[in-house]
Amino acid sequence: MFFRTRGLRGKQGGDQGGVTVFVAVCVITLIGIIGVAVDGGNKMRATERADYIAGEAARAGGQAIDPADAISGRAAVVDPQAAAAAAQTYLRSAGATGTVSVSADAKTLTVTVTGSYDTKFLSVVGIGSLPVSGHGKATLLHGVTAPEGN
16 A cells, blocks of 8 residues: 555656646736736727817817907808917817818818827836827818898
8 A cells, every 4th residue: 555655646746836837827818818908998098088189179170260250240260270270279288299280172170189008018018108099170161151130
């Protein structure tokens, strides 16, 4: 009986630590998957915020009408340069950076917000930030007159 017990111990000793390596690999893989999910989700939220800011900046630019004409009821005319300036002012107030452009026909204001998302988990593997951009457009209406009789 003494020899039999000794033989079993010899076989058990060869597999010691095998489960530990397996668990370590699984834990590292699981942390990686969680990291990609967290950083991916946060990047999507940052992109949504950039889209929101770009849309609001475009709307702010679209409201840059000539007040004298609007008050007198003659016409609501959007000044393209004032619209671009209003959109840039909104971007600065929101703490965002981006570009504002007016189309050649002066009817469309396009705002692009750019930035980055600083990663939480992916920085461990050398990815410190991910690029983020958002886009917004507004149609600038020219010469919309007030209804007669008001």
